[in-house]
Amino acid sequence: MSRKKNVPVLIDNYLDKTQFDYTIAFTEYAGHATALAAEAVRQQYDIVVAVGGDGSVNEVADALIGTSVQLGILPGGSGNGFAMHLGWGRSVVKAIKKLHHTKAITIDTCLLNGRSFVNLAGTGFDALVAYKAKESTLRGLYAYIKFAILEAWSYPIETYTLLIDGEVVSKDAALVIEVANAQMFGYNFVIAPQAKLNDGILDVLVVKKVPKWRYLFSLWRFFNRTFHKSSLVTTFSGQHIQIQCEHVMPVHVDGEGYYLDKVLDFKIVPSSLEVLVPADNLIGKS
Numbered sequence: 001m002s003r004k005k006n007v008p009v010l011i012d013n014y015l016d017k018t019q020f021d022y023t024i025a026f027t028e029y030a031g032h033a034t035a036l037a038a039e040a041v042r043q044q045y046d047i048v049v050a051v052g053g054d055g056s057v058n059e060v061a062d063a064l065i066g067t068s069v070q071l072g073i074l075p076g077g078s079g080n081g082f083a084m085h086l087g088w089g090r091s092v093v094k095a096i097k098k099l100h101h102t103k104a105i106t107i108d109t110c111l112l113n114g115r116s117f118v119n120l121a122g123t124g125f126d127a128l129v130a131y132k133a134k135e136s137t138l139r140g141l142y143a144y145i146k147f148a149i150l151e152a153w154s155y156p157i158e159t160y161t162l163l164i165d166g167e168v169v170s171k172d173a174a175l176v177i178e179v180a181n182a183q184m185f186g187y188n189f190v191i192a193p194q195a196k197l198n199d200g201i202l203d204v205l206v207v208k209k210v211p212k213w214r215y216l217f218s219l220w221r222f223f224n225r226t227f228h229k230s231s232l233v234t235t236f237s238g239q240h241i242q243i244q245c246e247h248v249m250p251v252h253v254d255g256e257g258y259y260l261d262k263v264l265d266f267k268i269v270p271s272s273l274e275v276l277v278p279a280d281n282l283i284g285k286s
Contacts, residue, residue, distance in 0.1 A: 007051055007076060007092060014096040027056075037063035045069060047276065049099070051092075053077015054119055054186065058254035062116045065109050065272050072099060072276040078140040079186010079255065082119040087281035101279040107197040110181050111267045113260060117253045118273065120185065120192070123243055123264060124176035124207070125155050127250040131257030141187055157209045160245050164204065164238035173209035179241055179266045180205065186255065193225040194235070200270040204236040241266035 008024050015022070025036045033050065037060045040048045049072035050060035057073055064071050074095045075083040088095045112121045125148075132147040133139075160177060162170040180192035180203040195203040207215075210232055221227040228235055243249075243264040251260050 033059035034062045041069050051076045054255040061118050070274040070276050081184045081186040085182045087278045098278040102276040103279050106271045109269045109272045119182045119254045121253045122178035123249045123251045127252040130252040131250050134257045163242040164236050174206050176207040178205045189222040190225045201237050202268050206234045239268045
């Protein structure tokens with residue numbers, strides 16, 4: 001909290017006021033960032049910069065989808081997965097300085113049962129951990145590690161029916177099913193290095209049911225961008241994804257955990273959001 005309260009001071013110190021005329025607004029409740037961003041759209045601001053983690057970025061982006069207002073990011077969360085993927089890094093000061101030299105790219109966004117997301121969404125063990133962390137007073141990487149350890153051996157691995165563009169491709173038990181628009185969770189955990197933000201395609205990773213100790217020996221793959229190549233993983237891609245289960249499922253949307261009932265419906269919304277990235281970032285060139 002103290003770090004976030006310090007952001008206005010950092011902006012005042014490091015942002016070039018001859019280049020930007022800006023207003024700072026503070027959120028007061030869950031979902032408030034969407035309302036503030038929508039008001040900025042109505043007032044014809046050119047850029048709305050989300051200060052926070054993936055959840056805050058999700059809320060701001062929700063109001064900007066389908067408009068010409070550009071999304072910027074200052075990494076103020078704990079994991080900052082989407083900010084890292086776009087090249088903003090983890091330092092607020094460095095990100096403020098990068099705002100002086102940016103380019104705008106057009107990216108795809110996604111829907112899960114009508115709710116928008118820009119980075120990653122899915123169901124399974126990681127979604128349960130995200131939900132537990134959200135409901136806890138703990139924050140940051142420690143919370144995720146704690147609940148991953150607490151839930152690991154008792155987590156009941158479910159059987160899912162997976163449909164890609166209307167075709168059933170799997171009816172198997174899975175630890176995780178991840179639907180990716182971008183590549184990484186927070187903390188540099190790269191789960192879908194093949195995902196591209198502007199290809200009109202959702203990438204799907206299914207982590208198979210195996211003895212749980214085997215998962216531990218694949219964790220290193222998150223850090224060298226090869227998790228999708230593991231023998232534990234099957235990958236698919238498409239524009240319309242459905243995941244069906246007989247039970248209520250834990251889900252996460254851009255890292256925010258909650259529960260949905262029995263059918264998850266994912267759709268891609270091509271070329272629907274304008275995003276600022278540092279000028280030297282290679283995203284958008286292929």
